[in-house]
Amino acid sequence: MSKAFTIMGAFAACVCYAMPAAAADHTIGALFPLSGPNAVYGDVFMAGSDLAVEHINADHMLSGPMSIAYEDSQGLPQPAVVGMTKLVNVTGVPYTLSAFTGVSKAISTLAMRNSVIAVNGGGVGPDLADLGEYFWNVIPLANLEVRAAVPYLVESLGLKKIALIYVDDPLGQALKDELETEMPKAGGELVDSFSVPTSAQQFSGVAAQVRATGADAVYVASYGNQQLQIVKQLRDNGVDAQIATYSGYAVPDALALPESEGMIITGQSVDFSSEDPVTKRFVDEFKAKYDRDPTAYNVNYYNATLLYGILAAALEADGTAITGEALLAKRRATKSFDLVGGTVSFQDNGTLLFPIEVKQIKGGRAEAVTSVSFN
Amino acid sequence: MLAIQLAITGLQTGALYALTAVGFSLIFGSTRIFHFAHGATFVIAAYLFYWVYGTGWGLVPGVLAATLGAVFFGLVLDRLVYVPIQRHEGSFFTVFVASFGVGIAVQNVIGMIFGRGFTSVSTPLSRSAEIIPGVYVSPLAWIAMLCTALLLGGLHFFLRRTHTGAALRALADDPELVRTFGLNPRRIAATAFVVGSALVVPAAIITSATTGLNPTIGHHVMLISLAATIVGGIGSIPGTMLAGLLLGLAESLALLVVDSQWTEAVTFAILFAFIVIRPSGLLGRVVAH
Numbered sequence A: 001m002s003k004a005f006t007i008m009g010a011f012a013a014c015v016c017y018a019m020p021a022a023a024a025d026h027t028i029g030a031l032f033p034l035s036g037p038n039a040v041y042g043d044v045f046m047a048g049s050d051l052a053v054e055h056i057n058a059d060h061m062l063s064g065p066m067s068i069a070y071e072d073s074q075g076l077p078q079p080a081v082v083g084m085t086k087l088v089n090v091t092g093v094p095y096t097l098s099a100f101t102g103v104s105k106a107i108s109t110l111a112m113r114n115s116v117i118a119v120n121g122g123g124v125g126p127d128l129a130d131l132g133e134y135f136w137n138v139i140p141l142a143n144l145e146v147r148a149a150v151p152y153l154v155e156s157l158g159l160k161k162i163a164l165i166y167v168d169d170p171l172g173q174a175l176k177d178e179l180e181t182e183m184p185k186a187g188g189e190l191v192d193s194f195s196v197p198t199s200a201q202q203f204s205g206v207a208a209q210v211r212a213t214g215a216d217a218v219y220v221a222s223y224g225n226q227q228l229q230i231v232k233q234l235r236d237n238g239v240d241a242q243i244a245t246y247s248g249y250a251v252p253d254a255l256a257l258p259e260s261e262g263m264i265i266t267g268q269s270v271d272f273s274s275e276d277p278v279t280k281r282f283v284d285e286f287k288a289k290y291d292r293d294p295t296a297y298n299v300n301y302y303n304a305t306l307l308y309g310i311l312a313a314a315l316e317a318d319g320t321a322i323t324g325e326a327l328l329a330k331r332r333a334t335k336s337f338d339l340v341g342g343t344v345s346f347q348d349n350g351t352l353l354f355p356i357e358v359k360q361i362k363g364g365r366a367e368a369v370t371s372v373s374f375n
Numbered sequence B: 001m002l003a004i005q006l007a008i009t010g011l012q013t014g015a016l017y018a019l020t021a022v023g024f025s026l027i028f029g030s031t032r033i034f035h036f037a038h039g040a041t042f043v044i045a046a047y048l049f050y051w052v053y054g055t056g057w058g059l060v061p062g063v064l065a066a067t068l069g070a071v072f073f074g075l076v077l078d079r080l081v082y083v084p085i086q087r088h089e090g091s092f093f094t095v096f097v098a099s100f101g102v103g104i105a106v107q108n109v110i111g112m113i114f115g116r117g118f119t120s121v122s123t124p125l126s127r128s129a130e131i132i133p134g135v136y137v138s139p140l141a142w143i144a145m146l147c148t149a150l151l152l153g154g155l156h157f158f159l160r161r162t163h164t165g166a167a168l169r170a171l172a173d174d175p176e177l178v179r180t181f182g183l184n185p186r187r188i189a190a191t192a193f194v195v196g197s198a199l200v201v202p203a204a205i206i207t208s209a210t211t212g213l214n215p216t217i218g219h220h221v222m223l224i225s226l227a228a229t230i231v232g233g234i235g236s237i238p239g240t241m242l243a244g245l246l247l248g249l250a251e252s253l254a255l256l257v258v259d260s261q262w263t264e265a266v267t268f269a270i271l272f273a274f275i276v277i278r279p280s281g282l283l284g285r286v287v288a289h
Helices: A002-018 A039-058 A077-091 A101-113 A126-130 A142-156 A170-186 A204-213 A224-236 A252-256 A277-290 A296-318 A324-333 B002-031 B038-054 B059-088 B092-114 B139-161 B163-173 B175-180 B185-210 B217-232 B237-256 B260-277
Strands: A026-032 A066-072 A095-098 A117-120 A135-137 A161-167 A189-196 A217-221 A242-245 A264-268 A337-339 A342-344 A356-362 A365-372 B129-132 B135-137
Touching (some): A026 A039, A039 A066, A039 A224, A039 A277, A066 A077, A095 A101, A101 A117, A101 A126, A101 A135, A101 A170, A117 A296, A117 A324, A126 A135, A126 A170, A142 A242, A142 A264, A142 A356, A161 A170, A189 A204, A189 B260, A204 B002, A204 B237, A204 B260, A224 A242, A224 A252, A264 A296, A277 A296, A296 A337, B002 B038, B002 B163, B002 B185, B002 B217, B038 B092, B038 B185, B038 B217, B059 B185, B139 B185, B139 B237, B163 B175, B175 B185, B217 B237, B217 B260
Parallel strands (some): A026 A066, A095 A117, A117 A135, A161 A189, A217 A242, A242 A264
Antiparallel strands (some): A356 A365, B129 B135
């Protein structure tokens, strides 16, 4: 009896020791593709968010330790809704990270209904700007990327006829709509567009169709492994036209693909050589931790996570409970935030505005050729 | 010109479909095991080739490693998973679920080892050259078609002209009768796994250079194999081969009339049409129950 009592007493002591009375644990959610053909993005996103958590905890920004509850969205709406339901109803997070246009649109209604903040740092579909006050974007959306790419392709490179290969989902459709609007404005023509299902892996036939259009350039609007397969198969099947795409291509696997050489890609402009302390700390410690240069996706999810740290710390200082409503109110009350890339402000629709860089892939790296600012 | 180009592309695709589907059909036809992990065999062969060839060992060691890996996986799966299940209760559904589970496990293990992203074998053989104005064909397309013709011709010879081939055909017809002739059905089934698994190797290697690889590619392989087996006629090797070619051609030529997003639907429309109009498949035998 006394032995059992001693064991139970020791167990109770351990539990009490592990739970300091004053500190509150902070858990936010994240819906990232951790399996399936888009899993490569999950690793990239987590690299940024995990580093931000390390920094927040190391700096004791919050009263208790912060952690992220990751759920596997597979980059698909249906598993994402299941994951979001769990995060909202079981884990009880006030703030969650989201990625991919289809996923973000699917979970936005749950975010709105439950007053949970959802922050997107990876999806670029233009309609992500209109998903309600609880849905924020820390990434410039693809309409801006197309508006930067088209004048460069048409006016600077003289590529007036563009063919489009787009994935048949909200992102692909949005990019198609944007190209149809922007091409005539720049004096070019969208000669043809070819939709592909999200699961397709064989594109030699599409390459033959693209060749038959006689286009000067091909715009690829896909993501994950599929976009790499499209680029490789275009080149393998005799398409020599300039290939252009959006920021979804800025992942290490894609940049390293030999067929990517010379491609034009767009993406948010981040000055990694900046001396501002937040950017410098991020760049130095990212390189030390992962032994590679950071990309815009790493920045976005670092920023999205750090944003929670800043807002939650401010709410704790005010003595306010950390809820989705309180986080939204605090963001609206805060004029600007010091994040990686500089001091930034949210637009009224909850989207951060960044300049867009047009880049060319050379030797496995994306080198900036021009930058376009939008106001 | 576009039609000719799409026909050639379709033949290349169809040749690879035929190889993978015939392997599945041989295993299923002989053993009645729904070897869903056939897609995993494809993935293992492709990644082994990618790894060995990519580390500079060269083509022949790469092909050998892929073949050994595929055959070993097929045999081990038969011995350690299918045989014990069949010994205890032998439910078709249990075998299918076990095979499905192994397929998912292999996909994840490959993802852990090689990463979940896109990889491909870089070779100038995948680059197309213009053979007539507007028509591009890569050396790998010719290799794919030649490999398919040789291997399936060899398989036909093996099944028709050798004792082991005859035993395989007999196993498909009546396993009990095979036993009365003093043959071991388990050993013959193992032969089916060896040959069926080895047949995916050329397709896996060529795919690693043309379409590229990711750990989930096995699902598509399995889907096409299943469709070709049904369209060709379950148990009919020539039928499955023809169905593989037909599906590849249809998928490619469909681009002349529909958007590329509907090409997969064309495959399954053909499958559905065969199920409704000719359930025994292209060259399958009608069985009365």
